[in-house]
Amino acid sequence: MTDVQQFQILSLRLRTEKSVVEARQRAREIAALLGFDNQEQIRLATATSEIARNAFRYATGGSVSFTLRVSDRQLFVISITDEGPGIAQLDLVLNGQYVSTTGLGKGISGTRRLMDHFEISTSPQGTRVETGKTLPASAARYNATRIRQLIARLKKSSDEDALTELERLNQDLLRTLSELREKQEILDQLNRELEDTNRGVVALYAELDQRATDLRRISDLKTSFLSNLSHEFRTPLNSIASLCRLLLGRADGALTSEQEKQVTYIQHSAGDLSELVNDLLDLTKVEAGKTDVKPRKFAVEDLFGALRGVLKPLLNDKNVDLLFEPGRNLPQLFTDEGKLSQILRNLVSNALKFTLKGSVTVTAAAGPNNHIVFRVQDTGIGIAREDLERIFEEFVQIENDVQGQVKGTGLGLPLSRRLAELLGGTLDVESIPGKGSTFTVKLPIYYNTAQDKAALREANSEATGGTILFIEDNRETIFIHESLLKDSNYRLVFAVDIGEARATIEHAAPSLIVLDRLLHNVDSLFYIGELREKGFAGPILVLSVVDDSHAALHAGATAFLAKPIEPFTLINTIHELVNKQLSRRILLVDDDEVTRYLLGGALSKMGFRVLEARNGRDALRVIRTTFPDVIFLDIVMSGLNGLEVLREIRSTPATQAIPVIIHSSKELEAEELKQIEGMKALVYPKRPIEDGTDAKLRQILDLAGVRQ
Amino acid sequence: MDRIPILRMGPFLLVTIQVDMHDKLALTLQDDLTSRISDVGARGVLIDISSLEIVDSFIGRTLANIASMSRVLDAETVVVGMQPAVAITLVELGMSLPGIRTALNVELGMEYLRQNTIVEGSGDGWDGSED
Numbered sequence: 009m010t011d012v013q014q015f016q017i018l019s020l021r022l023r024t025e026k027s028v029v030e031a032r033q034r035a036r037e038i039a040a041l042l043g044f045d046n047q048e049q050i051r052l053a054t055a056t057s058e059i060a061r062n063a064f065r066y067a068t069g070g071s072v073s074f075t076l077r078v079s080d081r082q083l084f085v086i087s088i089t090d091e092g093p094g095i096a097q098l099d100l101v102l103n104g105q106y107v108s109t110t111g112l113g114k115g116i117s118g119t120r121r122l123m124d125h126f127e128i129s130t131s132p133q134g135t136r137v138e139t140g141k142t143l144p145a146s147a148a149r150y151n152a153t154r155i156r157q158l159i160a161r162l163k164k165s166s167d168e169d170a171l172t173e174l175e176r177l178n179q180d181l182l183r184t185l186s187e188l189r190e191k192q193e194i195l196d197q198l199n200r201e202l203e204d205t206n207r208g209v210v211a212l213y214a215e216l217d218q219r220a221t222d223l224r225r226i227s228d229l230k231t232s233f234l235s236n237l238s239h240e241f242r243t244p245l246n247s248i249a250s251l252c253r254l255l256l257g258r259a260d261g262a263l264t265s266e267q268e269k270q271v272t273y274i275q276h277s278a279g280d281l282s283e284l285v286n287d288l289l290d291l292t293k294v295e296a297g298k299t300d301v302k303p304r305k306f307a308v309e310d311l312f313g314a315l316r317g318v319l320k321p322l323l324n325d326k327n328v329d330l331l332f333e334p335g336r337n338l339p340q341l342f343t344d345e346g347k348l349s350q351i352l353r354n355l356v357s358n359a360l361k362f363t364l365k366g367s368v369t370v371t372a373a374a375g376p377n378n379h380i381v382f383r384v385q386d387t388g389i390g391i392a393r394e395d396l397e398r399i400f401e402e403f404v405q406i407e408n409d410v411q412g413q414v415k416g417t418g419l420g421l422p423l424s425r426r427l428a429e430l431l432g433g434t435l436d437v438e439s440i441p442g443k444g445s446t447f448t449v450k451l452p453i454y455y456n457t458a459q460d461k462a463a464l465r466e467a468n469s470e471a472t473g474g475t476i477l478f479i480e481d482n483r484e485t486i487f488i489h490e491s492l493l494k495d496s497n498y499r500l501v502f503a504v505d506i507g508e509a510r511a512t513i514e515h516a517a518p519s520l521i522v523l524d525r526l527l528h529n530v531d532s533l534f535y536i537g538e539l540r541e542k543g544f545a546g547p548i549l550v551l552s553v554v555d556d557s558h559a560a561l562h563a564g565a566t567a568f569l570a571k572p573i574e575p576f577t578l579i580n581t582i583h584e585l586v587n588k589q590l591s592r593r594i595l596l597v598d599d600d601e602v603t604r605y606l607l608g609g610a611l612s613k614m615g616f617r618v619l620e621a622r623n624g625r626d627a628l629r630v631i632r633t634t635f636p637d638v639i640f641l642d643i644v645m646s647g648l649n650g651l652e653v654l655r656e657i658r659s660t661p662a663t664q665a666i667p668v669i670i671h672s673s674k675e676l677e678a679e680e681l682k683q684i685e686g687m688k689a690l691v692y693p694k695r696p697i698e699d700g701t702d703a704k705l706r707q708i709l710d711l712a713g714v715r716q
Numbered sequence: 717m718d719r720i721p722i723l724r725m726g727p728f729l730l731v732t733i734q735v736d737m738h739d740k741l742a743l744t745l746q747d748d749l750t751s752r753i754s755d756v757g758a759r760g761v762l763i764d765i766s767s768l769e770i771v772d773s774f775i776g777r778t779l780a781n782i783a784s785m786s787r788v789l790d791a792e793t794v795v796v797g798m799q800p801a802v803a804i805t806l807v808e809l810g811m812s813l814p815g816i817r818t819a820l821n822v823e824l825g826m827e828y829l830r831q832n833t834i835v836e837g838s839g840d841g842w843d844g845s846e847d
Contacts (some may be wrong), residue, residue, distance in 0.1 A: 024738075029738045050801045054771070054809060119808045122805065178719075
C-alpha cells in the first residue's frame with residue numbers, strides 16, 4: 009500500500025440550472041489540464057453533467073468538488089453531494105432498469121459506464137456520488153506545487169470571455185430578429201389600414217356614382233315634364249289665338265269697340281304665354297341635348313341684315329336707335345345661323361326693353377383663337393353687380409323701375425346662354441347701373457363637329473356602338489376594361505355580381521354581355537340560362553381563367569375567352585360580337601340551292617347577314633357554332649328532316665330560344681302543324697319572290713321577334 | 717431571457733446551437749421550434765450542433781423530442797455536425813438517439829431536407845425566398 013494523497017482542485021455549489029453547465033465545463037477544463045485526451049474530457053464532462061443534474065433536479069442543489077487522488081495511480085475524482093431525499097430504488101437505477109419519469113433513466117447507469125471509478129451512497133438525508141477516472145500514463149506526476157499551478161491556470165481561463173462574448177452576440181441577434189418582427193407587424197398594420205381606406209374609397213365611389221345617377225334621372229324627369237307640359241300648353245294657346253283672330257276678323261258679326269279691346273287683350277296675353285312656352289320648350293330641348301346643331305357657312309353682314317328686318321317692329325314709337333356695325337374683314341362663319349340669330353334677337357329685344365332712350369348697338373369683331381365676338385351694347389338702366397349672374401338663372405327677373413312696365417318670360421337670357429354654349433361659345437355681361445349694359449357672345453368661327461360628338465358621348469353616350477354589360481367582380485379588371493374601351497363608341501355598364509346584373513339589364517338593354525365565369529367564388533354560368541330564358545338573345549361572351557370553352561358554349565354563351573386576355577383580342581372579339589348583333593344573322597336551311605339564292609338575296613337586301621346550310625346535319629353544326637338570330641327551316645330534306653332538326657334545336661338549352669320559321673312548299677298536315685306549334689316555330693310557306701315579299705318577310709320576322 | 721435563434725430559410729428552419737445549453741434553454745428551444753414550425757408551416761428543421769461539446773442524456777433526449785414533435789407537425793429534423801467524441805460518449809451513455817436523422821454537415825443536411833420534403837406549389841422545390 010502506498011500513501012494516498014488527496015489534492016482539492018475546485019469545488020462549486022449547484023444553485024441554478026446554469027451551475028450544472030458550469031460544473032460540466034469545469035470538469036472538461038480540469039480534465040484537459042490534467043492531460044486527458046479530448047474523448048476522455050467529454051466523457052468526464054458528460055458524467056459530471058448527469059450527476060450534477062440529478063443533484064440539482066432531485067435535491068434542488070448540492071455541491072460539486074473536483075479532487076486529484078494520488079496513490080500508485082492518479083485518479084481524478086468528482087464528488088457530488090446533496091441533502092435531498094435520497095434515491096429510493098438505487099439497485100434498479102444502477103442496473104439501468106429504472107424507468108425515469110423525467111429523464112431517460114440513463115444518467116447514473118450511463119455515468120458508471122463512462123467512468124473508471126464510481127461509488128454511490130444514499131440515505132433519506134442525502135446522496136453522495138463519487139466518480140473518477142484514472143489519469144493517462146502519459147500524464148505528469150502531480151504534487152502540491154503542480155496542483156497549485158494547475159489551479160492558477162484554471163482561474164485564468166475561467167474568465168469566460170468567449171462565452172460572454174458569444175452570449176452577447178446571441179442577444180444582439182435575438183434583438184435584431186425581434187425588431188424585424190416588430191417592423192413586419194407595423195407593416196402589416198399599415199397594410200391593413202390601407203386596405204380599409206381602399207375599401208372606404210371604393211364604397212364612396214359607388215355612392216357617388218349612385219348619387220350622380222339619381223341626379224341625372226331627376227334632371228331628365230324635370231326636362232321631360234317641362235317638355236310635355238309645354239307641348240300640352242301649345243295646343244290650347246294656339247286655339248285661343250286662332251279664336252281671337254276669328255273674332256277680330258268679324259267672322260261672326262261685329263264687335264263693339266269695348267269688346268274689340270278685350271279680345272285684343274286676350275290675344276296679347278295668349279301671345280305672351282305662347283312666347284313663354286316656346287322659350288321653355290327651347291330650353292328643355294337644349295338641356296336634354298335634343299337640339300341639333302346645323303352648321304353652315306354664312307356672312308355676318310347677311311345675318312345682321314336679316315336681324316335688322318326682324319327687329320325693326322320692336323322699335324315702334326321708341327326713342328331709341330338700333331345700330332348694326334359689323335367690323336371689317338370678318339371671316340365667313342361656319343356655325344348654326346338660326347341659333348346665333350336667336351341669341352342676338354333675344355339680346356337685342358332685351359336691350360330694347362330696358363333702354364328708354366339712347367341706342368342699342370350690335371357689333372361683330374374677330375377675336376383670338378379663331379373666335380368671333382358679338383357685342384350688344386345699350387344705354388339702358390344697367391344691372392346691379394350682385395345681379396349680374398342671377399339674370400342667367402331661369403325665371404329670374406330683376407326688380408326695377410322699368411321692369412314693372414316690361415314683360416318678359418325670364419327665360420330669354422338663360423336660353424341664350426345655353427345656345428351659346430351649345431355652339432361652343434360663351435355669353436357674358438358687363439354693366440354699369442344707370443349707364444347701360446354690354447352683352448358679349450364669343451363663338452368659335454368654325455363649329456367643331458368632332459367636339460360635338462365627344463360632348464354627346466360624354467353626355468350619356470347615345471352609344472352608337474350599343475351597350476356592353478360587364479359582369480365582373482374584380483375592380484382592377486373593371487378598370488382595365490373601362491380604360492381599354494373608353495375611346496370606343498360603346499356605352500359600358502358594369503355589374504359586380506349577378507344581382508346587380510339582374511337589376512341593370514332591364515334599362516341598360518345591352519347588345520353584348522361580358523360575363524366573368526367566377527363571381528365571388530360562384531360559377532356564374534347558370535346565369536346564361538336565366539338570361540336566355542328571359543329572352544336575351546344577344547351575344548354573351550364568357551371570360552374565365554379556366555380554359556373550358558365547351559362548358560361556356562354549352563351553357564349558351566356565344567363566345568369564350570380564357571384569361572389572361574390580350575387587350576386587342578378582347579376588343580376585336582367585342583367588336584365582332586356586337587357587329588354580328590347589329591346585323592342580325594339568318595340561317596337558311598334548304599337543300600334547294602335556288603330557294604337559298606332567292607330568299608337569301610331578299611333577306612340580304614333587307615340588311616340581314618345570311619348563313620346557309622344544305623341539310624339538317626350541316627344546319628345543326630352551323631347553329632351550334634354561330635347561334636343565328638333566326639332560322640328558316642325547310643321540312644323535306646334528305647338525311648335529317650326539318651322536324652327532326654327543330655326537335656334537336658329545341659332540346660339543346662343553348663339553342664332552344666332561337667326563333668325558327670318553317671319554310672316549306674309542303675302542304676303541312678294537321679298533325680305536323682300541331683308538332684310545329686308545340687315546338688314554338690312559325691310557318692312561312694314557300695312562295696315565289698315578288699313585290700310584296702319584303703313586307704311579308706318583315707311581318708313574319710316581326711312575329712319571330714327579329715327586327716333589323 | 718436566453719434564447720437560441722431560429723432562422724428561416726424558405727421552407728426550412730435553421731438552428732445553430734453555439735452555446736452550452738442549460739436545461740431550461742434546451743426546453744425553450746424545443747418550445748420555440750415547435751411553435752415556429754406550425755407558424756410558418758416549415759417542412760424541415762436543421763439543427764447544427766457542431767460547436768456543441770457536451771451532449772448529455774437530457775440534451776440528447778431534448779433533441780429526440782424535437783425530432784419526433786416536428787415529425788408530428790409534418791417537418792423533418794436533421795441534426796448535423798455532431799463531433800465524433802460526442803457521438804461516442806452518447807453511445808457509451810446508452811443513448812442511440814433513435815428517430816433522429818443525422819448528417820455530417822449543414823450542406824449534406826440541407827441536401828437531405830430538399831430531397832426528402834415535398835415543397836408545396838412548385839416543381840423546382842426550395843427557392844430560398846422568404847415570403
